[in-house]
Amino acid sequence: MTDQPTLAVIVVAAGSGTRLGQAEPKAFVEVRGVTILERSLDAVFDASTPAQVIVVAPAAKLASAKSIALRAAGPAAGAVTVVEGGASRQASVAAGLATVLPGVDTVLVHDAARALAPAELFDRVVRQVRSTGRGVIPALPVTDTVKRVADGVVAGTVDRSDLVHVQTPQGFPRAALDHAYAVAAAEHTDDAALFSADGGEVVTVEGDARAFKITTPWDLRRAENVLGVSRGIRTGIGLDVHAYDEESPLWFGGLYWPDEPGLKGHSDGDAALHAVCDALLSAAGLGDLGTRFGAADERFRDARSEVFVRETLALVAGAGFTVINVALQITANRPRIGGRRGELERRLGELVGAPVSVSATTADGLGMTGRGEGIACIATALLSS
Numbered sequence: 001m002t003d004q005p006t007l008a009v010i011v012v013a014a015g016s017g018t019r020l021g022q023a024e025p026k027a028f029v030e031v032r033g034v035t036i037l038e039r040s041l042d043a044v045f046d047a048s049t050p051a052q053v054i055v056v057a058p059a060a061k062l063a064s065a066k067s068i069a070l071r072a073a074g075p076a077a078g079a080v081t082v083v084e085g086g087a088s089r090q091a092s093v094a095a096g097l098a099t100v101l102p103g104v105d106t107v108l109v110h111d112a113a114r115a116l117a118p119a120e121l122f123d124r125v126v127r128q129v130r131s132t133g134r135g136v137i138p139a140l141p142v143t144d145t146v147k148r149v150a151d152g153v154v155a156g157t158v159d160r161s162d163l164v165h166v167q168t169p170q171g172f173p174r175a176a177l178d179h180a181y182a183v184a185a186a187e188h189t190d191d192a193a194l195f196s197a198d199g200g201e202v203v204t205v206e207g208d209a210r211a212f213k214i215t216t217p218w219d220l221r222r223a224e225n226v227l228g229v230s231r232g233i234r235t236g237i238g239l240d241v242h243a244y245d246e247e248s249p250l251w252f253g254g255l256y257w258p259d260e261p262g263l264k265g266h267s268d269g270d271a272a273l274h275a276v277c278d279a280l281l282s283a284a285g286l287g288d289l290g291t292r293f294g295a296a297d298e299r300f301r302d303a304r305s306e307v308f309v310r311e312t313l314a315l316v317a318g319a320g321f322t323v324i325n326v327a328l329q330i331t332a333n334r335p336r337i338g339g340r341r342g343e344l345e346r347r348l349g350e351l352v353g354a355p356v357s358v359s360a361t362t363a364d365g366l367g368m369t370g371r372g373e374g375i376a377c378i379a380t381a382l383l384s385s
């Protein structure tokens, strides 16, 4: 490299992939014609911060790892270091750390097995390490009910409100990670646990459903599906209706509306966001808000409905879909949408990550919206896969 990098990304690819059960070590197994290692490295090289990229490979695969890494790097070939791994993931990370260049201040550690983690996840982690000076891990909420089991018998239900699934890349200030590895006295399942054991503080950033780890043949099939089978364009529709509640503030379309009656609901009653979520879930064939985030779920009591949008988008992305656009039609006497339509479209566009157009009408005095009893919203969504 001409400029010395201040970031290093260690991609650990030295595992054997026992649970995957293929002839090749896991990182060298192909997903739709491209190895798991190359797919991981593509995202690393697509990220915005130039980095020293360290690939940790099995002894028997060093030459193959090098040629894959050089191909992924293209003109950035000078950034590549390939090193032999160890008997455990931790030993492999340590081998990678030992080759980090002197000018590097931030280190990311990534499982090659998370082959579809997108470039923006790397950028998000780097930004957060540099702005907080802490360890940073991508995390996603646990959406299944979690049980504690003893001898095959269910012993209780675990409160999942503060549980998350943890992914990679995990990022750390370099000096603190070096120290944590130098003094590590036990095996840890991830780098954040090792870092915490040395007193390091770790925070989370939002993970990405695409960063799932390919562990079993089922995961490999899922990765193939996400990448390869185009289900083309899919449309979906969602409807939501909420009655006014004079006692509550109005949050609608992700915006606060002062001096307007709020909406009744288990959450904040934001009918616009609920209709948008239903349209997205409908287009992806993933059911609806009620079945995904039931009214009995205490996590969502009085929640701002943006949380539903985030979780819906994670499900939609996890099913291999990209949002093309959303259209929202509002029927209500209040609030008057006209003066804030542009703001509403911008806010919804930010939340959904795609263009959202908004239209509004009154119901000519007819029905519950016409009588001024509440708001009705219909949304449509277009997805591609």
Ligand SMILES: Nc1ccn([C@@H]2O[C@H](COP(=O)(O)OP(=O)(O)OP(=O)(O)O)[C@@H](O)[C@H]2O)c(=O)n1
Pocket: 012, 013, 014, 015, 016, 017, 018, 019, 020, 026, 027, 056, 085, 086, 087, 088, 089, 090, 092, 093, 110, 111, 112, 113, 114, 213, 214, 215
């Ligand atoms: N000695 C090891 C073990 C694991 N890894 C890497 O750590 C990541 C996460 O590990 P896992 O998914 O458990 O991979 P394997 O150890 O290969 O899988 P298995 O446990 O099924 O053998 C993988 O990218 C893997 O290549 C590594 O570099 N060196």
Ligand SMILES: C[C@](O)(CO)[C@H](O)COP(=O)(O)O
Pocket: 089, 111, 166, 167, 168, 189, 190, 191, 213
């Ligand atoms: C590091 C890790 O990917 C975080 O989720 C995970 O702990 C490694 O997986 P393993 O199967 O426990 O090696």
